[in-house]
Amino acid sequence: MTLLNSYTHYSTGSIVRSARKRSRWKDDAVDLPSAERVIGGYTDNAKLRFGTSQTTVDYLNDYWVAKRLDRRLKLKGLEKFTSRFDYGSNFYSRSVKRDLVPLLTVERRNITTGATLDLWRGRVFPHVDARNMCLTSNLGTNVPVGAGDDGVPDMLTLRGLGSHGIAETLPSVPPVSIAQSLGELKEGLPKLIGKGLLHNGPKGSGDEFLNYSFGIRPLIKDLQGYVKTSRNYDEFVKQYNRDNGRLVRRARQLGSTSDSTVTHLGNGLPSPTLGGARHWFSGSQELITNYETKVWFVASYRVMMPPISEGFWRELHDFTRTFGLVPTADTAWNLFPWTWLLDWVINFDDVITNLSYLGRSGVNLHYAYVMCESKVHKTWTYTGEYNPLYIAGGSNGRTPLSLSFKESTVTKQRVGASPFGFGVGLDFSFTPNQLAILSALGLSRI
Numbered sequence: 001m002t003l004l005n006s007y008t009h010y011s012t013g014s015i016v017r018s019a020r021k022r023s024r025w026k027d028d029a030v031d032l033p034s035a036e037r038v039i040g041g042y043t044d045n046a047k048l049r050f051g052t053s054q055t056t057v058d059y060l061n062d063y064w065v066a067k068r069l070d071r072r073l074k075l076k077g078l079e080k081f082t083s084r085f086d087y088g089s090n091f092y093s094r095s096v097k098r099d100l101v102p103l104l105t106v107e108r109r110n111i112t113t114g115a116t117l118d119l120w121r122g123r124v125f126p127h128v129d130a131r132n133m134c135l136t137s138n139l140g141t142n143v144p145v146g147a148g149d150d151g152v153p154d155m156l157t158l159r160g161l162g163s164h165g166i167a168e169t170l171p172s173v174p175p176v177s178i179a180q181s182l183g184e185l186k187e188g189l190p191k192l193i194g195k196g197l198l199h200n201g202p203k204g205s206g207d208e209f210l211n212y213s214f215g216i217r218p219l220i221k222d223l224q225g226y227v228k229t230s231r232n233y234d235e236f237v238k239q240y241n242r243d244n245g246r247l248v249r250r251a252r253q254l255g256s257t258s259d260s261t262v263t264h265l266g267n268g269l270p271s272p273t274l275g276g277a278r279h280w281f282s283g284s285q286e287l288i289t290n291y292e293t294k295v296w297f298v299a300s301y302r303v304m305m306p307p308i309s310e311g312f313w314r315e316l317h318d319f320t321r322t323f324g325l326v327p328t329a330d331t332a333w334n335l336f337p338w339t340w341l342l343d344w345v346i347n348f349d350d351v352i353t354n355l356s357y358l359g360r361s362g363v364n365l366h367y368a369y370v371m372c373e374s375k376v377h378k379t380w381t382y383t384g385e386y387n388p389l390y391i392a393g394g395s396n397g398r399t400p401l402s403l404s405f406k407e408s409t410v411t412k413q414r415v416g417a418s419p420f421g422f423g424v425g426l427d428f429s430f431t432p433n434q435l436a437i438l439s440a441l442g443l444s445r446i
Helices: 004-009 061-072 076-082 128-134 155-169 178-187 195-231 233-243 312-323 329-335 338-343 348-357 434-443
Strands: 016-025 030-033 035-039 045-059 091-098 103-110 116-123 247-268 284-305 363-384 389-392 399-416
Touching: 045 128, 128 399, 155 247, 155 284, 155 348, 155 363, 155 399, 247 363
Parallel strands: 103 389
Antiparallel strands: 016 045, 030 045, 035 116, 045 091, 091 399, 103 116, 247 284, 284 363, 363 399
8 A cells, every 4th residue: 555545544533534635736737749849750749747736635623624614703712712622634745846848959951952851849858758757648637646655754654753752742751760760770880991891802892882882871861861950950840830731832853864866777868859860869867866854743732730739748749750750661661671672673662651651640642743744856867969950961060968857746744643642663774873782782792
């Protein structure tokens, strides 16, 4: 199933009425003849379509309908009431834009009279595949798929990123965890730097790196966290108490990537080649593809803290919440051996964090969405020579020729969470630091 179809068949719950799938050509779309001027035998009657097409899948829900009625009736009181609802839903949009190709003229004349024997003025593409994509006979009534799902994160990946976004923005997650730090003490303190190399020589490099990655660096990070939390303790408490009874909105940038590839298509002729060898010569053809992806996250949490009288119990509640003194399922998960390796592939840590703190201390998820915009720009190029004016029976030269054709595919996605989060996601790509840790584990076993 393609990503587009997965959105068509996806449902977020009973509140969803139906999914709407719409495809259309935008106002900039034009159908043009391949040739604007023809004399003699250089005929080409093809029709070409340029411009932007768009396919959209979205979902209607009751809140969305209520908001539309509110705006139509201009009821300010109703709008104030309904503004606390969530109007969003899953959304998918893919637009494909194909730029115009400039006109080019080739002509054949008689050497004696100078009369034009054949002439063609039309649109020449750098590669036959690029031209075939614009032929209306190949398009029919359908809109083009463009780059399709190439370079676009699937729904499972986005839901995994959404779980990470919730874990990063939950108001009830403490900045530090005394419970986890106490549990980690059973492993003892990290070894002194250089001890592994001193006892085992080069073979101890793996143990030395693991000691730094899982001992020294986390210890330094925890100490920095406790110092920062102690310094800003009053601000943490005031902020949490201030958020009580409110909708707390959070946003995060979850990452952006870019990449570029160049595919050599070999030597060939542009398309079409009216007049054959009189005008056209083999040149270098390439396909340049640029990928850009941006993912971000927004959420709203409803904080309803239970009433606690001022005094000792209130201060104790604030302290245990801020410093993470009470163990949770998230604490137990982080203390289990080898769970860190599983978290690199499946985001169980984020999911367990969300399940541990959503609903705890009166924090509930009002809405959460992860959004993604992916851009794929493809450019076909031809670099070679051609003869724009062929003199029958005379000497003919060559003129440098550079052609390009660009197609841009922009895919936008929005995936919503349930009241319990997004669920799990898979990621089998490791960072350089993770690969270094896996290598160190191998060295330590030699």
